[in-house]
Amino acid sequence: MSMHDWRTRNMGYVEFANYSNIIGNWGGAFVLVCGFILLIFAYIFWTEAFTADREKWFFLRAFIAFIILGVGLFYIVYAWEMMINAPADSVRLLRYREAFFNSLIRTFYYAFGSIPIQLSLALLLAYVLFQNIRGRELFRMIFFMPYITPTVATAVVFGKIFAPGENSLINQFTRTLGGDAYRWLQERRPFLEVVFGWEIEGFFAGPSMALVAIIIVGIWSYTGYNAVIFLAGLGNIPKDLYEAARVDGASEWLIFRRITLPLISPVTYYLAILGFIGTFQAFNTIYVMRDTRVLDQVNTAALTIFDTFKVDGNYGYATAQSILLFVIILALTQVQRNLFEKRVFYG
Amino acid sequence: MVDKIQTQLTIDGYSSAQVATKKFPFRKIFNQSLLYGTLIFFSILSLLPFFWMISTSLMTASDAQVSRVLPTTVLQFQNYQSAWVEGNFGKYFMNSVIIASVTLTGMVVTSVLSGYAFARIKFYGRNFIFTALLATIMVPETVTLVPNYLTIRGNIFPLPLGNNTAWFEMGNSWYDLLPALTVPFMASVFSIFLLRQFFATIPDELWEAARIDGCGHFRFLITICLPIAKPAVFTVVLLGFVGSWNSFMWPIIITESETWRPLMMGLNNFVQDAGTRTHLLMAGACITIAPILVIYFIAQKSFTQGVATSGLKG
Numbered sequence: 001m002s003m004h005d006w007r008t009r010n011m012g013y014v015e016f017a018n019y020s021n022i023i024g025n026w027g028g029a030f031v032l033v034c035g036f037i038l039l040i041f042a043y044i045f046w047t048e049a050f051t052a053d054r055e056k057w058f059f060l061r062a063f064i065a066f067i068i069l070g071v072g073l074f075y076i077v078y079a080w081e082m083m084i085n086a087p088a089d090s091v092r093l094l095r096y097r098e099a100f101f102n103s104l105i106r107t108f109y110y111a112f113g114s115i116p117i118q119l120s121l122a123l124l125l126a127y128v129l130f131q132n133i134r135g136r137e138l139f140r141m142i143f144f145m146p147y148i149t150p151t152v153a154t155a156v157v158f159g160k161i162f163a164p165g166e167n168s169l170i171n172q173f174t175r176t177l178g179g180d181a182y183r184w185l186q187e188r189r190p191f192l193e194v195v196f197g198w199e200i201e202g203f204f205a206g207p208s209m210a211l212v213a214i215i216i217v218g219i220w221s222y223t224g225y226n227a228v229i230f231l232a233g234l235g236n237i238p239k240d241l242y243e244a245a246r247v248d249g250a251s252e253w254l255i256f257r258r259i260t261l262p263l264i265s266p267v268t269y270y271l272a273i274l275g276f277i278g279t280f281q282a283f284n285t286i287y288v289m290r291d292t293r294v295l296d297q298v299n300t301a302a303l304t305i306f307d308t309f310k311v312d313g314n315y316g317y318a319t320a321q322s323i324l325l326f327v328i329i330l331a332l333t334q335v336q337r338n339l340f341e342k343r344v345f346y347g
Numbered sequence: 348m349v350d351k352i353q354t355q356l357t358i359d360g361y362s363s364a365q366v367a368t369k370k371f372p373f374r375k376i377f378n379q380s381l382l383y384g385t386l387i388f389f390s391i392l393s394l395l396p397f398f399w400m401i402s403t404s405l406m407t408a409s410d411a412q413v414s415r416v417l418p419t420t421v422l423q424f425q426n427y428q429s430a431w432v433e434g435n436f437g438k439y440f441m442n443s444v445i446i447a448s449v450t451l452t453g454m455v456v457t458s459v460l461s462g463y464a465f466a467r468i469k470f471y472g473r474n475f476i477f478t479a480l481l482a483t484i485m486v487p488e489t490v491t492l493v494p495n496y497l498t499i500r501g502n503i504f505p506l507p508l509g510n511n512t513a514w515f516e517m518g519n520s521w522y523d524l525l526p527a528l529t530v531p532f533m534a535s536v537f538s539i540f541l542l543r544q545f546f547a548t549i550p551d552e553l554w555e556a557a558r559i560d561g562c563g564h565f566r567f568l569i570t571i572c573l574p575i576a577k578p579a580v581f582t583v584v585l586l587g588f589v590g591s592w593n594s595f596m597w598p599i600i601i602t603e604s605e606t607w608r609p610l611m612m613g614l615n616n617f618v619q620d621a622g623t624r625t626h627l628l629m630a631g632a633c634i635t636i637a638p639i640l641v642i643y644f645i646a647q648k649s650f651t652q653g654v655a656t657s658g659l660k661g
Contacts, residue, residue, distance in 0.1 A: 121389075128385050141647055142390045145397065148643050148650070150593045152611040153632045156618060157400045160414075160625050167413045169399060224393060228651060281487045284595045288615055302489045310600055315493050322490045329487065 002319035018320035021093045022100055024086030032079035038072030043339060093317075096308060099296055100321055103304035104328070109207040110300055111279040113215040114222070119271060121219070122226030127260070129227070130234045140231065143224030154221060155288035159185065162213045162289075170213075184213045188294040208297040214289055218282070226271050233267035234260070265344045273333060280329050301325050400636075404430075404629035411626035423626070430630035433620065438605070439613030440634070446528050446609055447591040453533030454587050455580065461534075462542030463568050467554065477543070480536050488596065496600055499527045523603045532591065538583040545579040546572055582649050585642065592639060610635050 005014040023029045042065045049061035084101050088094040125143060129136055146154070161169045164183040171181040182194060187209035192198045194209050207215065237260065245255045283302045290298045299307065305325065309318035403411050405422040431437060464470070465477050497503055501520030508526055509519030521527035549572055557567045573580070595611045602608050614635050621628040643650055 124385070125389055128382050131382055133382060133386065139386050139390060140651070142393050144651055145640070145643070146393055148589070148639060149397075149636055150611060150639060152593070152595050152614055153636045154396075156614060156628065156632050157396050159618070160403075160628065161396060161399065163414075165414075169414050169416075172414065220392070220396070223389075277487065281489055283489070284593075287595075287599075288618070305489050305492070306596070309493055309496075315497070319493045322487075322492065326487060326490045330485075 002316055002323055004316045014316065017089070018316050019324070021088050021317070022097055022320055022324060024083040024088065024097055028079045028082035028086065030079075031075050032083065035072045035075030035079060038068050038075060040335065040339065042066075042069035042072060096314075096317060099299070099304050099307075100301075100324075102296070103299050103301045105203065106207065106211060106298070107280055107300040109211060110215060110218070110282065111276055113207060113212070114218040114279065115272060115275040118219045118223045118226055118275070119268060121223045122230050122271075123264070123268070125223070125227040126230035126234055127256070129231055140228060143227050145224065146221050147225035149221075151221070151284040152288055154217065155285045158213070158217045158220075159289050162216075182209060185210045185289055186291050186293045188297040208294060210289075210291065210294045210298045214286055214298055217285055217289070218279075221285075222275065222278075226275075229271060230264065230267055233264050237263045269340060269344045273336060276332070276336070277329060280325065400629045400632055403626055404633050406626045408624060408626060411629075412623070414625070426626050426630045427634065430617075430621075430627045431634065433627065434613060434617035434631050435605075436610070436613060436617075436631060436634055439608060439610040442607055443592060443610040446525070446607070447588055449525070449529040450532045450591045451584055451587050453529065454535050454538055455584060457534050458538035458542050458583060459568070459573070459576075459580065462539050463546050463564070463572060465539065465543040466546035467549075468564060481540065484536055492596075492600070495531060495597075499531065499601060522601065523606065525607050527601045528594075528598060528607055528609070531597070532587075532594075535583075535587065535590075538587065541583055542576065542579055545576050549575060578649065581646075585646055585650055588642070589639060 002018055003013055003015055005012060005017075020026070045061055045065035045068060049058050049065060080101070084098060088097060129139055133139070162184040163170075164186045165171065166175075166181045168181075168184075170184060175181060179195075187194060189209060190200070190205040190207065191209050191212045192200060192206045200206070241259050241263075242255060245259060250258070279300070281302055282300060283306065286298055286300060286303055287306070290303070296304075305318050305321045308314050308321060399416060402417060403414070404426055405424065406415065406418040406426075407420050407423055410418050410420065465473060499506075499520075500522045501509055505519040506521050506526075507519070508524075509521050510524065511519055521530070553571060554567060557571055562570070592609075593611065594609065595615070598607075598609050598612050602612070614631055617631045618628060621631065
């Protein structure tokens with residue numbers, strides 16, 4: 001299907017043309033993959049450097065890890081430029097490619113802006129709820145409500161909360177904190193530039209203000225769900241471990257650091273993977289909340305594929321994009337599984 | 348004698364001197380208030396959007412314009428009526444109810460039958476088929492979007508019950524019809540998985556006893572397994588309803604006219620129509636959320652557990 005030239009009807013084989021137009025430069029794609037492999041090597045070297053029996057070569061190993069990291073990053077940046085600047089069959093296809101590549105960066109922002117925050121908040125909430133709390137059921141129900149709410153309705157309500165006017169709820173809040181009124185969902189400039197005035201170019205400019213608003217909505221929706229699952233995980237940790245630690249006189253922080261955190265790690269890992277796949281698929285919230293004035297600054301991968309498919313009616317290209325996205329998701333989850341599952345403690 | 352009693356009391360930890368010197372439990376109270384403070388703070392963050400939505404939906408237009416948190420006038424319940432009429436929510440609501448009930452009927456039938464088969468009937472290639480089914484969960488919705496769309500539109504093969512007015516080469520299509528919104532969701536891998544796990548726990552003795560009494564598989568399923576599996580079926584129905592009620596991406600691509608558009612699309616269209624009349628929009632949002640929240644409050648426990656074990660939502 002991805003090898004057909006579809007424009008609402010099937011117009012025959014184009015073979016790998018759709019893929020070639022997305023990738024731009026196959027050599028660049030190869031270098032990009034090499035760069036990511038080098039990053040993985042750097043990570044492995046870095047963790048090896050900390051194993052106890054090889055302390056002798058610690059600095060050498062750390063140094064090598066840094067060198068590999070630098071080379072890997074260079075490869076990635078170089079390949080990225082090479083692929084995005086490669087010639088395409090038409091200007092339209094060039095625009096598609098840029099949209100797809102940039103949407104991957106935005107998905108990255110979205111994932112790394114929301115998942116760590118929502119996981120740590122959820123763990124905090126679950127930890128507090130796990131103490132001897134009166135009305136635990138009530139709190140659990142309240143925290144779960146944002147997750148159960150239809151995402152479209154959530155997006156509609158937050159669309160009004162993050163409205164650009166002086167008097168919108170979020171701007172009333174920022175102004176009481178002493179900040180300015182921002183344009184939020186209609187602001188396509190990067191968050192760091194708008195709020196702190198840092199004018200950075202390229203990747204480190206960070207997400208646009210509108211995407212930050214959408215990230216906040218994502219955190220709001222999923223924290224409670226993660227907390228409920230963490231709570232179930234905390235219930236599975238054997239009680240005698242805590243008792244033994246208390247008898248030995250360990251502080252609450254030490255118990256949390258050395259018992260709770262390692263024993264909850266399978267749940268953390270599961271939720272991280274789930275959230276990661278979820279961000280690649282996030283559609284409803286962004287579709288409802290996006291404003292034409294921010295152009296494509298909030299389009300993550302799923303939205304870009306949807307636009308190629310629905311707005312432009314270019315089915316073959318959209319399918320090629322989605323298959324590439326699937327390959328990326330598979331590769332990332334495999335890497336996560338192989339690298340981090342060793343650090344997960346299954347008891 | 349007195350000394351002895353004193354010692355005894357001290358050992359038990361009840362001596363008057365100790366009671367006097369025992370400190371007021373500052374630390375405990377501090378800890379408790381920290382815990383409850385955190386919980387209440389996050390509860391407010393969770394509930395504030397809901398509260399703001401409900402309160403705005405009951406405001407006058409001028410109050411809603413400046414986004415007050417509390418209405419300054421009498422509560423405007425007629426907002427709900429205006430939103431209902433203007434947003435055509437009656438139509439969308441009915442559509443969503445029909446779509447959900449047709450989908451759920453089909454889904455329960457298929458998942459009960461196949462869940463039972465996977466759990467209790469040995470047939471060639473059972474594990475392979477089950478593993479293949481589970482693997483399809485891994486494939487994201489975006490990846491299957493275009494193939495599914497072309498299938499339902501009738502490009503791949505002509506579909507029964509479809510209409511032939513479509514402008515495609517292949518004949519009968521479900522585009523913009525009710526089957527397009529229901530049939531693809533009648534087979535849910537998650538429901539099959541959940542019911543299979545449940546049926547697998549039913550002891551073999553029951554089956555043997557039923558077999559001796561002359562039961563076949565189907566009778567055994569209907570009269571014995573289903574009553575036992577009621578909670579699992581309930582969870583399946585609950586999560587299926589939420590998934591169907593929340594579906595948004597698929598209806599966008601597969602509907603063209605208003606005939607079968609579900610409630611979520613109606614709400615999204617109402618964003619444009621309501622424009623700056625935030626109070627009406629919030630009333631519309633309340634209308635769409637209400638059924639889900641009512642079900643959630645009634646069946647809270649099986650809901651939380653079902654979602655927590657499956658990690659799924661529509």
